[in-house]
Amino acid sequence: MSEATATRVLSSALEFEVPSAQQTEPALAPTHDVVLVRGAQKGDVAAYDELVRRYQERIYATVYHMTSNHEDANDLTQEAFIKGYSALKSFKGDSSFYTWIYRIAVNKTINFLKQRKNRSHMSLNDLDFNAENDPDLVALVSDRTPRRDANLAELQHKLNGAMLKLSEVHRLVVTLHDVQGLSHEEIGKIMDCNIGTVRSRLFYARQQLQAYLSDYLK
Amino acid sequence: MNAQPENFDRLKKLLALKRHEQPPPGYFENLSSRIIDRIEQEREIAQLPFWRRFTLSFDLKPAMVCATGVLVCGLLSAGVITSLQVSNTAVAAVPSQMIINGQPATEPGMPPTAPEEVQSSIEPVLSTVSSPSPFDQQISLRVQRVNYGFGN
Numbered sequence: 001m002s003e004a005t006a007t008r009v010l011s012s013a014l015e016f017e018v019p020s021a022q023q024t025e026p027a028l029a030p031t032h033d034v035v036l037v038r039g040a041q042k043g044d045v046a047a048y049d050e051l052v053r054r055y056q057e058r059i060y061a062t063v064y065h066m067t068s069n070h071e072d073a074n075d076l077t078q079e080a081f082i083k084g085y086s087a088l089k090s091f092k093g094d095s096s097f098y099t100w101i102y103r104i105a106v107n108k109t110i111n112f113l114k115q116r117k118n119r120s121h122m123s124l125n126d127l128d129f130n131a132e133n134d135p136d137l138v139a140l141v142s143d144r145t146p147r148r149d150a151n152l153a154e155l156q157h158k159l160n161g162a163m164l165k166l167s168e169v170h171r172l173v174v175t176l177h178d179v180q181g182l183s184h185e186e187i188g189k190i191m192d193c194n195i196g197t198v199r200s201r202l203f204y205a206r207q208q209l210q211a212y213l214s215d216y217l218k
Numbered sequence: 219m220n221a222q223p224e225n226f227d228r229l230k231k232l233l234a235l236k237r238h239e240q241p242p243p244g245y246f247e248n249l250s251s252r253i254i255d256r257i258e259q260e261r262e263i264a265q266l267p268f269w270r271r272f273t274l275s276f277d278l279k280p281a282m283v284c285a286t287g288v289l290v291c292g293l294l295s296a297g298v299i300t301s302l303q304v305s306n307t308a309v310a311a312v313p314s315q316m317i318i319n320g321q322p323a324t325e326p327g328m329p330p331t332a333p334e335e336v337q338s339s340i341e342p343v344l345s346t347v348s349s350p351s352p353f354d355q356q357i358s359l360r361v362q363r364v365n366y367g368f369g370n
Contacts, residue, residue: 045254052250060249065236074241074249081253082260124239131238136231156235163236178233206226209233217228 033097041088048088052081055098058180059105065175066109066168068160069123076112080105095189102190110168122160127152140216155216162212170205177202 033054039047059080064073084101091100131137131152141151163171172191176182177198182190184198191198210217263271275282 045258048257049250049254052253056249056253057246060241060246064239064241070241077249078253078256082256085257086260125241127235127238128240131235134234134238137235137238140228140232152235155232156239159232159235174233175236178230179236206229210226210229213229213232216232 034093037088037091037093037097040085041091048085051097051101055101056081059101061180062102062172062175063105063109064125065163065179066106066113066171068164069121070125071123072112076105076109080108083108099186099189103192106172106190110172113168122157122164124156124160127156158213158216162209165212166205166208170201170208173198173201174205174209178206 033051036047036051040051056077060073060077063076063080064070067073067076080101084104087104091097137152137155141155163174166174169191173187176187176190177184184195184202187198188195263274266274276286
């Protein structure tokens with residue numbers, strides 16, 4: 001594949017809508033990714049380090065929202081990037097590195113969750129300062145109790161508990177779309193399914209969550 | 219399927235809470251260096267010879283020590299059990315007519331044999347089995363000195 005073709009493929013792979021979350025992709029990122037991937041394939045660890053820095057936050061966030069456990073997310077994120085490095089020689093550039101490493105992380109996480117079945121233990125990260133000032137969240141909790149931080153923490157716990165009740169694929173779709181802001185197309189590429197499947201899974205997952213969290217959504 | 223986005227508005231706002239869940243401060247500053255350290259460590263290990271990697275796995279994976287211990291114990295147990303089974307087979311191979319009232323029966327004219335000699339597993343087992351062949355009966359073997367001289 002020529003570099004122009006590779007760049008076109010990568011560009012199209014990264015053209016996805018960004019509904020609400022901040023998924024800002026640097027304009028030159030695809031080209032840089034190709035160069036960095038080539039360097040890493042030749043054994044340049046510094047190039048791979050740059051790729052890790054570029055995507056570590058998104059990969060970590062996905063795994064964390066899937067597991068609701070910081071320690072598990074830390075381990076799985078590291079393992080995904082290590083696996084990515086060892087499998088880099090088999091990376092042909094048919095998809096973007098971003099989609100490819102996402103797929104590795106997602107598969108690792110789903111396998112981990114299947115093995116861990118019925119042994120879910122939440123180890124939640126703290127909410128950042130902005131949570132208390134988010135107008136949407138304020139509207140959700142302000143009429144319940146004057147102690148907003150305590151109420152937010154309770155809400156966070158309930159929300160994560162409800163997420164864990166979903167199946168792995170439904171949780172993944174909600175995480176990628178409603179939390180991380182990926183488009184249906186991008187999710188389809190990561191999950192290796194068509195857009196219709198993504199949409200129906202998302203609808204079902206939202207319905208389930210709405211039922212679990214009905215007390216907080218009135 | 220009537221997926222109406224407005225139906226999930228409040229849910230989407232609630233899900234936005236998860237975006238505010240952040241790992242401890244400074245977590246991402248060290249994450250990539252930890253990953254690269256592990257990658258380089260694995261590259262070094264991959265270059266070691268097999269036996270060195272095997273012994274190193276004891277340090278990296280305590281479960282390997284347990285697994286190896288269990289394997290060694292299993293092999294030892296299997297060896298002991300097998301040797302006991304061989305002994306029992308040797309005893310069982312002694313014909314019942316050879317042991318009468320706890321004393322080994324002997325051929326007429328032969329000196330009595332001590333029980334431990336008959337039951338010993340190191341004695342040839344097949345030699346004690348009576349053969350149905352008529353040629354084996356009443357045959358007494360005698361050792362004779364034979365001299366071969368030259369120039370007869």
